Amino acid sequence: MVAHAVAAEIGLVLYEHCQAAMVHGMTDLLGVASTFSADRGGPIIRISHWSKARDGTFSRTFDTHEALPGKPAILVVPGRLTGPPDADESAPYARWLLDRHAQGTTLASNCGGAFLLAATGLLSGRRATTHWLFADQLRDRFPEILVDADKIVIEDGDIITAAGLMAWTDLGLRLIDRVLGPTIMVETGKFWLIDPAGREQRHFSSFSPRLTHGDETILKVQHWLQARAVRHLTLADMAAQAQLEERTFQRRFKSATGLKPIEYVQHLRVGKARELLEFTRRTVDQIAWSVGYEDPAAFRRIFSRIQGLTPGEYRTRFSSGAELRIMA
Incomplete structure (x- = not known):
């Protein structure tokens, strides 16, 4: 038997009365994607289930690679049919x-x-989605979250939320695209009879920052930047947050993330701009200013370099409705 490299581990978090169809369906979906990838000579996904024991510890209760050390690159929390879990x-x-x-x-x-993600506090000030039936409850319990129940999936770097019930298929395809690439995602969607149309925007991929590099100092700066990238930031600001000398910070940041600090901020800003182009009527100049660029021309150059499309072209292709397709 040929051993295939593992691209990443995706873990599913089990809790009382969680949606079994999603847990087992996602497991099968990821497994099919791994098979298609392996058939092409590519890497596979390690799939695990995690449960809480009576003593409060968490451990794998299912694992496709039991003898393999490591930790999940992605953890997915399913919903449940009996309603959201309470605070306790x-x-x-x-x-x-x-x-x-x-x-x-x-x-x-x-x-x-x-x-469950909201209870961590990590969604504060960020957009998230859930089942439309629970949207008001999520807003009431966590008013600091920007709840958008119109979206099937909201992908925001280190946090991804999907809507209700069968939206796990959309989430699963997003994860496959992120880990194994768009070709395997499309092939898996066709096999499952899940229409991959509308997911082609992943070919103009959202920025997926590298977070499992092991440098805790740089990881803390990445989390800090996620909420502050649209503000005026300098290299000195970022180095100060890391409590490192600027040259040392630049070297460690590039080693950990694969990008220079300023390049990383540009990717975060373009990600925010994509969202505004898709779902608002703001002009390109207004969007440039709102994501931290004083010079709209510079914003257009950076956006085109990263996305391969001008902001106007991007809006034409991916805006949520024809009424939003405002050319710039």
């Missing part, structure tokens, strides 16, 4: 998820699983 039930899971996130794990949720 969420607390131990939130503490564990927060700890995993601090170590570089990307967190994702489907349906009412957003409530």
